[in-house]
Amino acid sequence: MTRYEWFRWVTFPIMTVHLQTVRKDLKRLLQDVSKTTKQPSVLDVGGRKSPYTIGLPTSVTLLDVPQEEGTRQNLNLGFTDSILSTIQQKRSNIDNLIIQDMTKSTIPNASYDAVICVEVIEHVEEDEPFVANISKVIKKGGWAYFTTPNGDYIKNDGPNRNLDHVKHYKRMELKELLERHFDKVDVHYAVKTGKYRVNGLKSFRKNHPIGIIKSIVSNIINRIESQGLENSPVRTAHLVAVAYK
Numbered sequence: 001m002t003r004y005e006w007f008r009w010v011t012f013p014i015m016t017v018h019l020q021t022v023r024k025d026l027k028r029l030l031q032d033v034s035k036t037t038k039q040p041s042v043l044d045v046g047g048r049k050s051p052y053t054i055g056l057p058t059s060v061t062l063l064d065v066p067q068e069e070g071t072r073q074n075l076n077l078g079f080t081d082s083i084l085s086t087i088q089q090k091r092s093n094i095d096n097l098i099i100q101d102m103t104k105s106t107i108p109n110a111s112y113d114a115v116i117c118v119e120v121i122e123h124v125e126e127d128e129p130f131v132a133n134i135s136k137v138i139k140k141g142g143w144a145y146f147t148t149p150n151g152d153y154i155k156n157d158g159p160n161r162n163l164d165h166v167k168h169y170k171r172m173e174l175k176e177l178l179e180r181h182f183d184k185v186d187v188h189y190a191v192k193t194g195k196y197r198v199n200g201l202k203s204f205r206k207n208h209p210i211g212i213i214k215s216i217v218s219n220i221i222n223r224i225e226s227q228g229l230e231n232s233p234v235r236t237a238h239l240v241a242v243a244y245k
Contacts, residue, residue, distance in 0.1 A: 041061070043111070044118075061095055
């Protein structure tokens, strides 16, 4: 484990509830795969700087689009040569890096045990081929894990809309999309919205210790208040979906 990975691993319990939720879910899902596969292979789509698989017993391939001038560059989205170099130095379980658009994927069918797609699908204009290609690269018996903003509650319109978000899916919209390409799909709500979630999302800054403490306490409170909200469409920030082949 690298120094970066060790630091992230130690601090996971005080980080945002969304990150903690994803980590917990992935650990559970990968444990099931590990019963039949010694080191599961995972494709992390849009996982340019993804911390979710740090320290997990899996071989990870990161896939993201090339960074281009315009919106992607302004929002620091996609791969660049410098980002690739940094990732390779920081991560020990990264097996491969692919610069590619998943809607036009050339990856062979049944290449991976699982696919992770965290906060990505809302950026994709062609969601049908995107999901279809994700399904194709997964081996029989594998799964895909998605998270995205909860469109039943969080709308993306008005002057403060996120320009890089194409669509905020409602629960049934996401479920129906995934069911066209997977055998079994579970979609539920996660993470309570409100001041504690907002405070917890603020970056830790060394020169602002009070802010760090405030963020940590907010994340702890948000974790407690986020329990048992799987079927609560109101005041929840995310949709979480697991799709099985």
